[in-house]
Amino acid sequence: MVPPGSLNQLYLLMKNLILFLLSAFILQACTKDLEIPSADFILGGGVLVLNEGNFNSGNGSLSFFSYDSMKISNDLYYSVNSKPLGDVPNSMIIKEDKAYIVVNNSGKIEVLDQSTLEHRSTISGLISPRYMAIVGSNKAYVTSLYSDSVAIINLLSNSVSGYINIRRTSESIVVCNNKAYVANWVGGHEIMVIDGLVDKVVDSISVGMEPESMVLDRYQALWVLCNGGWARENYAELDRISTITNTVAKQYKFSTLEASPTSLCIDGFGQTLYYLENGVRQMDINAEKIPASILIPESGSPYYKLAINPVNSDIFVTDPVDYVQDGYLLYHKNDGTFVAKFRAGVIPGSMCFRLRF
Amino acid sequence: MISQKDTIRIGEVIIQRSKYSSDLPGYKTERLDSSILESYSQLSIAEVLEENLNISVRSYGMGGTATATFRGTAAGHTKVEWNGIDLGNPMLGQSDLSLITTGMTDGITVYYGSASMPLVNGGIGGAINLTTGPDWEQRSKISVSTGTGSFGHYSGLLKFIKSTRTFQSSTKVFTQTSENDFRYLDDYTGPEPVWQTRTHNQVNHKSLIQEFYLKGPGSVTSARIWYQLTDRNLPSSLLTQQPGSDEKQYDEALRSMISYHFTGDRSDYLITGAWVRNRLNYTNRLASVHSRNLSDASTVKMNWFGTISGSSRLGFTIEDDLDIIHTNNYRSAARRNKMSMTALLDSKFSPSVSSVILIREIMDRDRFLVPDFSTALELKLLPSRDYFIKASISKNSKLPGMNDLYWYPGGNPDLKNEYSFNYEMSYSMKENITPILGLSYELTGYRNNIRDMIQWLPGEFSYWTADNIGKVNSYGLETSLSLRYVIGSISTELKSGYALTRAENKVNDQGEEFMAGKQLIYIPVNKANVALKLTYDNLFATWTSCFTGKRYITSDNSRYLPEYFINNFYGGIRYRRKNISVLTELGVDNIFNVYYQTIAYYPLPGRFCTLKILLQIVKKQ
Secondary structure, eight states: OOOOOOOHHHHHHHHHHHHHHHHHHHHHHHHOOOOOOOOOOOOEEEEEEEEEEOOOTTOOOOEETTTTTTTTEEEEHHHSSSOOOOOOOEEEEETTTTTEEEGGGTTTEEETTTTOOOOEEOOOOOEEEEEEEEETTTTEEESSSSSSEEEEETTTEEEEEEEEEOOOOOOOOEEETTTEEEEEEETOEEEEEEEEETTEEEEEOHHHHHHEEEEOOOTTTTEEEEETTTTTTTEEEEEEETTTTEEEEEEEEEESOOOOOOOEEEOSSSSSSEEESSSSEEEEEEOOSSSSSOOOEOOOSOOEEEOOOOOTEEEEEEEOOOOSSEEEEEETTTTTOOOEEEEEEEEEEEEEOOOOO | OOHHHHHHHHHHHHHHHHTTTTTTTOEEEEEHHOOOOHHTSBHHHHOOOOOOHSEEESSTTTTTTTTSTTOOGGGGGEEEEEETEOOSSSTTTBOOOGGSSSOOOOOOEEEGGGTTTTOSSSSSSSSEEOOOOTTTEEEEHHHHHHHHTTTTTEEEEEEEEEEEESSSEEEEEEEEEEEEOOOEOOOOOSSSSEEOOOOOOOOEEEEEEEEEEEEEETTTEEEEEEEEEEEEOOOTTTOOTTTOOOOEEEEEEEEEEEEEEEEOOEEEEEEEEEEEEEEEEEEETTTTEEEEEEEEEEEEEEEEEEESSSSEEEEEEEEEEEEEEEEEEEOEEEEEEEEEEEEEEEEEEEEEEEEEEEEEEETTEEOOOOOOEEEEEESSTTTSSSSEEEEEEEEEEEOOOHHHBBBBBTOTTTTTOOEEEEEEEEEHHHHEEEETTEEEEEEEEEEEEEEEEEEEEOOOTEEEEEEEEEEEEEEEEEEEEEEEETTTEEEEEEEEEEEEEEEEEOTTTTTTOOOBOOBBBTTTSEEEEEEEEEETEEEEEEEEEEEOOEEEEETSOOEEEEEEEEEEEEEEEEEEEETEEEEEEEEEETTOOOEEEETTEEOOSSEEEEEEEEEEEEOOO
C-alpha cells in the first residue's frame, strides 16, 4: 500500500512516467538498423539483367554481371540515378551509346547512357509497352500487351511519333530487311508483318497458339516459338518462317500438351537455337525434330528467362526462386558446364549483352 | 411493468457485451472513448485506428482501400466484426476499413491477439468489434452534422433515435463525396521533383443503418439492417502512369441481423442470425478486366453463459457460417460451410486470481480441424487497487479465404488452415493518485508463431497457386501511458503508446533461406502515438501525434519507406441550452504538411482542413 501523501503520489506518478519513457527508449534502442547494400557498379563487358519486380510494387531494378570481375552489381539504376526504375521493366535494347529500357507497367521507356547508365530521357505515354526494335536510323517500334497498336518512336526527340493499328495486341518483335515481324501473343496465333518504310501492316502469318518469342537465323529465316497457351489446350510448336515469302516453311510440334517452352534464343552465328522447357534445350537450325534431351536441367524452381552471349555462346538463365525474394542469374559455358550463380533482384528477367570487342 | 433498475442493468449488458468477450480476465482489449469517436465521426475507422492505437494501417490513399494489421501479422489475420458478426469479404478474407465510417458505430473495441478468441474465429492478429446498440435513457435524439473539407470533401451524418420504455428505433444515415484531388510531390517520374495533383481519385459513399430494439422482461430483441454503397475511381501508382486505364471499384453491402438476448439471474444467452451480401465489381478498361463478385454469407450464432458456482462461469458458443460466391473469377459458383463450437470457463479462484480456459473445435467443409485453445491468467497484485499481471497462451486457426480456395486459375481447394501459437504477458495499473489526477500504465510482451501461412507462388503452368508454406514469427512489446488531470472546469487528458514489432520470415517449407530473419514488408518496427486533450467549459481541443517508423518494401529489406511523424489538431466549441447542443469543430490534419506514403508509390495528402457543425436535440426518458 502506498500511504497517502503528496510525496508518495508524486513518487508513483514519476515512477510510472520513468517506466514508460525507459521502456520506450529501451525498446527503440533494441532495434537494429539494417544496412542498405551499396551498389558496386563496374564498367566493362557483361550482361545487363532486368529484374521485373512484383506487379504494382515498383521494385523493378537493373543488375550488371561483369565478365572482368566475375561479380554482379545490383540496383544500379537506383544507385546511379537516385530514382526507382519503375514497375515491371520488361526488356532492354542497346543502340550505339544509348540503352532503352521498356518499363511495362509504368508505360514508359527510360533512355540511358549505356556506359554510365545515367538517365538521359523518358519516353512516356505508352500503353503497356513490352518490346522495342530499331527499324531505321532514328526510328523504333514498341509492342503493347493491351493496345491494338504498335507505337512508333522518334529516337531523336525520344517521343511517340505515331501508331500502327494492327488490330490485336503484340509481344515480341524482330526486324528483317525493313520489315518488322510482330507476334500476337496472348490468345493469338499470328505474326503481323509491318513495312518499316511506310509504317503499315502488309501481311500476316498464321502460326501456333500464343507465339511467345522469335529469333532470326543465319539464313534470315524467322523462328517462332508458340507456347500453346496457358490453359494447355493446344500443343506448343516451333515454326520456321521464310521472310521472303512470309509463309511457314516448317513446323515442329511438341509431343505433349504439358510442354510449355519459352524464351527462344539463338547464338551469334545464327546456327543454334536455345529455349527453356524444364531446363535449357539446344537445337541446330537444321535438326529434323525438337530435342529430347536437356542441356542444362533446372536446379530447383523453374527457370524464367534465357540469354546467349552472341560472341562466345555462354548461356545465362534466370531463376526467380519464389517470385517474391531476390532471384538468381546462372552462368554456364556453351557446353552446359556450370560456372557460377549470382544473386540478382526480384524476378530477374530479360538480359542484354554489353560486350567489348 | 419494468422497473427503472432493471432497465439500466439490461442496457449496460447490451452495449458492452462484457460477458461474452471484452472483459474477460487475462486478455488485452482497448475501447475507443466516445469523444474520440465523435471527432472522427465523418472519417473512416482506418483513420481513428491509425492515429489513436498501435495498429498498422496500410492505405492506398484518401478514399482508397485500407487494411489494418496487428503485431506484425497480415491483413487477413485481422477480423472486423459488427456486434460479433464478421464484416469481412469471404472472398478476400479481409475487410476494407475505408468503407466503414466511424460515426455509423456507437463503439469500437479492439482485441489484441488471443483476446479475439472469445469473440471470433481466425483473428490471429486481433479483432475490431464495431458495436451499435440501444440507449434506453433517451426518449428521442436527433443529431445532424455536416462537414466540409479540403480536396472537395463534403459529408453529412444524421442520427435519429425514437424510443419508448420498451421499444427503440435508431437510424443513421451518412453520405460523403470527395474529389481527393490533393497535391503531392512526385519525385519518381521526372528528372526533377515536381508538385502534381492527384487525379482519378473521386469517392462517393452512402450508408444507412436502421435498428429496432424491443425490450421484454430480462430480454432485448433486436433487428438491424446496414446498407452501404461506395463508388470510387482508383488512382494508379506513381510508377504506373498509363493513359486510359480508368480503374474503378464499386462496393455494395447489405447486412442484416436479428438477435435475441436474454439475461437471467444465473445465466444469459444471445441468439443471433445474420445475412451479409457483398458485391464488389472492379473494372480496368485498359487491361480489359471486368471482375464481378457477389458473396452471400449467412451466420447463426448462439451464446450461452451461466454461473456454475459463486465465482465461476461457463459459456458455450455454437456458430454456423455458410458462404456462397458467384463470380466470373471462379470456374463455377462456390460454397463453403463452417461450424464451430466453443466452450469457455471463466473462474475466479480468489479476489486476486482469475483465469479463462477456452477450447474450440472447427469443422470446415466437413473436416474437423485440430482444436484451438486459449488459456489466460490474471493476478491482481494489490487487493483493493488495480495493479494486474496478465498472461495468456493460445492456439488460433484461420481458415483460407474463398479466393485462396477457388480462384481460377491458381486456387487450391486442398489448402489447410493457417494457425498460430500466441504467448503474451502484460503488466497494467490504474490509479487515482489524487482526486484530480489519474494514471494508467500498461506494458505487454508477446510472441506469435504463425505456421502453414498461405502464400501464392508460381506453379507448374506459369500461373500462381496458393499453398501452405509460409512461416512467420512475430514478437514485440507494447507500452501505453494515460494521465488525466481535472480541476474545476479544466480537464486535461494525455494518452500515449509505443509499439515495437519484429515480424520475421522463417525458412519456409521450400527451404528458401534468403528471406529468413528479415522484417516483413510494410510492418514498422517502431510506432508511437500521443494524444493531448484539453477541455475548458464549452471549449475543447485535441492534439494528436503519430510516429510510424520506416517500413521495408522489399523482402530482402534493401528498400524502405521512410518514417513519418503526423500531427493533427481538432478544436471547437460546444453550445448547450436545455436539450439542444450545437458543436462547431475545426480540424487540421497533417499540420506540418508531411509528405508520406503507407503503400509505396501511393501518395497521401499533406495538410488538409475540415469543418464540422453538429446539431443535437436530446430528450431523456
